[in-house]
Amino acid sequence: MSSDNAKSTGSNQPSELSNFLRQIIDHDLAKGTYLSRVDQAGKPLPAVITRFPPEPNGYLHIGHAKSICLNYGLARDYNTLASGGRCHMRLDDTNPTKEDVEYVDSILDAVRWLGFDWNHGGQEHLYYASDYFENLYKFAEILIEHGKAYVDSQSADEIHMNRGNFATPGKNSPYRDRPPSENLALFQKMRAGEFVDGSHVLRLKIDMTHPNIVMRDPVIYRIRHAHHHRTGDQWCIYPLYDFTHCISDALENVSHSICTLEFENNRPLYDWVLNALKEAGVFKGPLPRQYEFARLNLTYTITSKRKLLQLVEEKRVDGWDDPRMPTIVGIRRRGYTPESIRLFCERIGVSKADSWIDMSVLEQALRDDLDVRAPRATAVLKPLKLIIQNYPEDQKELCSAPRHPHHPELGKREFHFGRELWIEADDFQTNPAKGFFRLFPPKDGIAGGRLRLRHGFVIECIGMKLDTNNQVVEVYANYFPDSKSGTPDSNNYKVKGNIHWIRTDEAVPAEVRLYDHLFTDAHPDSGDKNFLDFINPQSKDVIQAYLEPCMSTCKADEQFQFERHGYFVADRIDSRPGQLVFNRSVGLKDSWK
Ligand code: ATP
Numbered sequence: 001m002s003s004d005n006a007k008s009t010g011s012n013q014p015s016e017l018s019n020f021l022r023q024i025i026d027h028d029l030a031k032g033t034y035l036s037r038v039d040q041a042g043k044p045l046p047a048v049i050t051r052f053p054p055e056p057n058g059y060l061h062i063g064h065a066k067s068i069c070l071n072y073g074l075a076r077d078y079n080t081l082a083s084g085g086r087c088h089m090r091l092d093d094t095n096p097t098k099e100d101v102e103y104v105d106s107i108l109d110a111v112r113w114l115g116f117d118w119n120h121g122g123q124e125h126l127y128y129a130s131d132y133f134e135n136l137y138k139f140a141e142i143l144i145e146h147g148k149a150y151v152d153s154q155s156a157d158e159i160h161m162n163r164g165n166f167a168t169p170g171k172n173s174p175y176r177d178r179p180p181s182e183n184l185a186l187f188q189k190m191r192a193g194e195f196v197d198g199s200h201v202l203r204l205k206i207d208m209t210h211p212n213i214v215m216r217d218p219v220i221y222r223i224r225h226a227h228h229h230r231t232g233d234q235w236c237i238y239p240l241y242d243f244t245h246c247i248s249d250a251l252e253n254v255s256h257s258i259c260t261l262e263f264e265n266n267r268p269l270y271d272w273v274l275n276a277l278k279e280a281g282v283f284k285g286p287l288p289r290q291y292e293f294a295r296l297n298l299t300y301t302i303t304s305k306r307k308l309l310q311l312v313e314e315k316r317v318d319g320w321d322d323p324r325m326p327t328i329v330g331i332r333r334r335g336y337t338p339e340s341i342r343l344f345c346e347r348i349g350v351s352k353a354d355s356w357i358d359m360s361v362l363e364q365a366l367r368d369d370l371d372v373r374a375p376r377a378t379a380v381l382k383p384l385k386l387i388i389q390n391y392p393e394d395q396k397e398l399c400s401a402p403r404h405p406h407h408p409e410l411g412k413r414e415f416h417f418g419r420e421l422w423i424e425a426d427d428f429q430t431n432p433a434k435g436f437f438r439l440f441p442p443k444d445g446i447a448g449g450r451l452r453l454r455h456g457f458v459i460e461c462i463g464m465k466l467d468t469n470n471q472v473v474e475v476y477a478n479y480f481p482d483s484k485s486g487t488p489d490s491n492n493y494k495v496k497g498n499i500h501w502i503r504t505d506e507a508v509p510a511e512v513r514l515y516d517h518l519f520t521d522a523h524p525d526s527g528d529k530n531f532l533d534f535i536n537p538q539s540k541d542v543i544q545a546y547l548e549p550c551m552s553t554c555k556a557d558e559q560f561q562f563e564r565h566g567y568f569v570a571d572r573i574d575s576r577p578g579q580l581v582f583n584r585s586v587g588l589k590d591s592w593k
Pocket residue numbers: 052053054055056062063064066067258259260294295296297303304305306
């Protein structure tokens with residue numbers, strides 16, 4: 001296959017750009033399948049048109065990101081061809097009772113945030129399936145006239161029962177042989193609002209004994225006296241997915257209609273509807289074709305809008321944008337970047353085999369993205385007071401550290417050394433374990449722990465103070481005045497430990513939210529498991545921490561590597577100067593398991 005069309009999707013990582021969908025597209029390009037098409041105005045159409053068609057009934061999640069990167073990525077890569085490539089944004093809004101403008105807005109936001117848009121050659125390709133209601137209705141009438149659709153007046157239960165199952169063929173409806181004129185009159189009355197919900201449906205007349213149950217006279221219209229968020233009360237009948245989707249694709253001249261594997265059984269129906277309308281003269285070839293790929297399943301989380309909605313409605317999380325949620329708004333708030341998500345989608349690739357991707361792959365993509373650009377900072381998450389006994393109380397000493405070890409152009413951050421410092425409680429042990437090279441008190445003639453305070457001085461522990469519960473409340477040390485980092489004599493001190501610290505009187509307090517997986521089970525909704533049984537009660541820990549002085553002016557959404565801890569982001573909703581709130585996005589290494 002040619003790789004000329006495959007351009008990088010904007011990451012600095014090598015990637016395997018070939019996948020079976022590219023091979024299909026390349027094959028179509030070689031055969032000229034979708035070349036030389038023109039739109040209604042006679043203008044040439046791109047040879048590759050994809051679409052991303054979410055239903056606005058919830059917030060997009062990381063699984064949708066895979067579909068977005070795939071559809072928009074293909075369009076962008078093939079747009080280098082003379083014949084072009086574009087990807088439509090389509091809201092599949094045909095179910096009035098579950099949909100809402102709130103969801104529409106959040107979906108459009110999420111796609112843009114991921115770095116994609118639907119502009120092609122100066123034209124916006126944003127579509128709503130509800131804009132096709134009139135067309136869809138007209139096409140249904142045409143199918144009725146051609147004897148390919150009928151109004152069924154069985155109850156929903158009867159329809160369900162007579163559909164049969166895998167082992168038994170279905171039974172024809174007693175209304176199946178209504179003449180077209182009667183069907184047409186009934187369908188018109190359905191539209192006119194003369195019937196109550198559930199009294200009639202419109203079905204395709206295919207084959208009630210078809211081995212594929214999807215093909216057993218599928219229902220394509222039902223009566224729903226419901227207000228629609230865009231069309232208001234204009235309609236009381238609504239088309240179903242299998243009818244709407246293929247026709248929307250054809251109306252938009254989509255060439256490659258890419259969806260997840262659960263729609264594989266629906267593909268014959270997709271083709272049946274479009275071929276029937278082609279025979280009736282509604283569409284000309286070449287028709288769009290459906291291709292399926294494996295959906296993303298990510299360990300320790302769920303990617304189903306319905307189940308995510310349940311978590312929100314039952315208040316098991318703090319809303320759609322809870323940083324533990326796999327929604328785009330959630331992972332964004334957690335500190336994931338669009339670059340890291342695109343990188344993740346490139347790394348996992350596209351295949352036809354269902355599998356689970358380990359959460360660590362997503363986390364690693366974020367580390368790889370942030371490592372090269374996130375400024376470094378010091379944070380003490382579990383503070384313990386260290387007092388430098390031989391350092392005068394009224395003295396200060398300026399120290400500095402690079403903002404980023406590989407980007408000297410980002411400059412330095414400055415802070416002061418002093419007598420009272422915060423260190424991590426974990427950097428001190430009363431009875432040091434073997435191989436612990438940090439701070440511990442002297443004992444039985446053996447000197448106390450000696451180490452370097454990063455970007456500062458070498459110190460040696462000389463004692464500690466315990467409270468009545470034998471908890472350490474203060475640690476004491478002496479410093480070596482000629483050991484300051486960056487000075488010539490500092491090399492005379494060879495120490496194994498190196499810890500971070502913050503002078504107490506210039507430490508900036510901050511709330512830090514530490515997150516863990518939302519579920520304790522790697523596959524919380526596989527098989528017949530109930531995902532609610534596996535919610536991790538310890539998925540969120542809120543602590544009070546101290547940050548180095550330069551962090552006092554930090555703005556929402558700014559990202560840092562807190563040295564020795566991981567990557568953190570100033571919470572986009574709650575953080576402000578004077579009242580800082582940070583989310584841990586990901587630790588420095590994969591420590592889970
Ligand atoms: P859910 O089951 O979570 O409600 P959905 O498939 O109903 O998801 P849609 O809004 O209809 O959600 O999906 C829009 C597009 O995103 C579809 O093409 C769908 O196949 C794709 N998609 C949804 N979930 C995933 C996933 N986990 N991995 C990859 N693509 C997905």
